[in-house]
Amino acid sequence: MAKQGLMLLLGLGAAFGMALAPGALAGERCYHGSAESGSLEFRGEAEGNRFNGHFRRFHVQVCLTDAEPETAVIDVRVETGSGTVGNRQGDAALVDEELFAAERYPEAVWTSSSIERNEDGFIAEGELSLRGVSASQPVQLQFDHADAGLGLTGSAQIMRLDYGVGQGEFEDPDFIRNRVELSFDLVLSAE
């Protein structure tokens, strides 16, 4: 009798715990991705010349309820020191105090707050925390449910000076354009 009571208690506890755990809510499913499963690229201009770069380390989590994109909660964490523009001097400048200040701010985080359908797919409102500054940052998204997981592509236009990315000589938008175009193409795996 005591043994049966203990089993019942354990069973209830396990069920309760599962209900609280992320990804275990009714109909909710979470997906993960990183630099191994896609790309997170940025494009800008220096003295009118276009340059391209990408991040080598980042993590993306998307949790959806009943596979509905509007229910998605997205969390993106990017290691600021992993940015590269393909040349030694540029990479050194990126992590330097005047741009990402990667030692003091090693991570940039974007978290969605709401997602709505628009003509190009979905627009996600959210907050970007970068270099110690948090501000509202919309992101354009497309979801693609595939056998391999969840396809996630999209883009954002980030005004780097809003986040203090560019001090000293990098503050002048005539040298480095203020607008940085971000794009991503990921295949996320289910948990």
Added chain:
Amino acid sequence: MSIPLRNTTSRYGLVSQAFHWLIVALILFQYTWAWRIDQAEGIRMRFELVTQHKTIGMVVLGLALLRLGWRLFNRPPALPDGMRGWERWAARAGHWGLYVLIFAVPLTGWLYSSAAGYADFWWGPLSFPSLVEPSEVLEDRLQLVHQSLAISLGLLALVHALAALRHHFINKDDVLRRMLPSWQSKD
């Protein structure tokens, strides 16, 4: 007083002279810019100077191509009769050495820029493709090669200028004058 477009048997024509002095001026500009790049402190100033240096280097390469083409179809005037055998050999070797270096310096600069991952950065509307994939090892090697060839070009050009001055002031022939505009010439 008029100067012919094509070379004659005794002097260089306007086109050859224009190529010669324009390339001289741009190469002198390039050495000045290389020195300024070395002295620059801010990354922005350095970036702008490097972009200009690279672009002018490509202009030199283009002019050198045109000049070589012009030379192939328009032979230069013969060397003075009084020159000794070794002087003739040295003059020809020096001229072709200058041609080789005028091509090699900008080409290695282009390769160096490509290896450094800066292939996309040019001044104005110019655009040139990357010749090699970015590589730090290659970048370091090509920097050394580019700088060594540029120093060699500077030294050979100095010997070339001194030889021209020797012809003018010691040999008292017209080797220097035939590369000058007609108002400087006896013709």
